[in-house]
Amino acid sequence: MPRILSEADVADFRERLCGAAERLFAERGPDAVTMRQLAAELGVSPMTPYRYFQDKDDILAAVRTNGFDRFAETLEQARERAKGARAKGAAVGEAYVNFAFEHPHTYKLMFDLNQPHEGEYPELVRAARRARETMTGWVEDLIAEGVMAGDPEEIGLMFWSAVHGPVVLELAGKLPPGTAKRLQHTLATTLRKGLRPEA
Incomplete structure (x- = not known):
């Protein structure tokens, strides 16, 4: 028994x-x-x-859910600890890149994998939405302080897309070590300058 x-x-x-x-x-x-x-x-x-x-898909969904939650928590904590909108944006960007390189397997499964029938796993949907929301919170901080202007969701997606590329390329060995972190800093600075509110 x-x-x-x-x-x-x-x-x-x-x-x-x-x-x-x-x-x-x-x-x-x-x-x-x-x-x-x-x-x-x-x-x-x-x-x-x-x-x-239940099956392998169920395990995969659980693995990805855990990854999205850990990722979101890391970025949320980085934003929380920093003082001032610019510092929050910088902290979130740095935390993003650090997470990807400290947990490459997790990152790969979270973002480079399309899981069929994702909607059948409500916890995965919730965790993925939470992770996505981390891409707009720090932008909202900058907009509220008058540092940046625009749609926070669109700006967050621009940043996410722009950082994801170098991260994946460096993880694949196509860029020298440290390139993603350097580009993330440059991208954030350029984004802030280009999206300044009009005087």
Whole structure:
């Protein structure tokens, strides 16, 4: 008779399984990873992961949800700690690049992967929306202080797109180390100058 698992047991196994899955998904691509391989990574029977997740897509959604939440929390904390709109914008930009290079597997799964039927995972949708909102908050700070003018969502998307490119290129070895961080600083400065409110 299998032992009854406590909530802590369940949470611990789910976390360990998601950790192994994140690495394997990022290294091989989700399609090349099987539930049997995930079980083998943790030294459990092939059927054990099914006690915690419905299928591989369910695991992938959980991994990505966790990634988006960690990413959003990192950027939210950076914005919170900084004093003044300019400092907040700089802190968020730096936190963005740092997160990508400290958690490359997570970043790759969050942004470089299109998961079919994403809408079937409400927690993933919520976490992705939270991460997206971090791209507008610091812009709203700058607009409120009169440093910048425009639609905060559009400006946030411009910044996000402009920073994501160098990050992905550097992670792929196509740009020298440190380039993404340098370009992020240049992009932020240029954006502020170009979007100054008219006198």
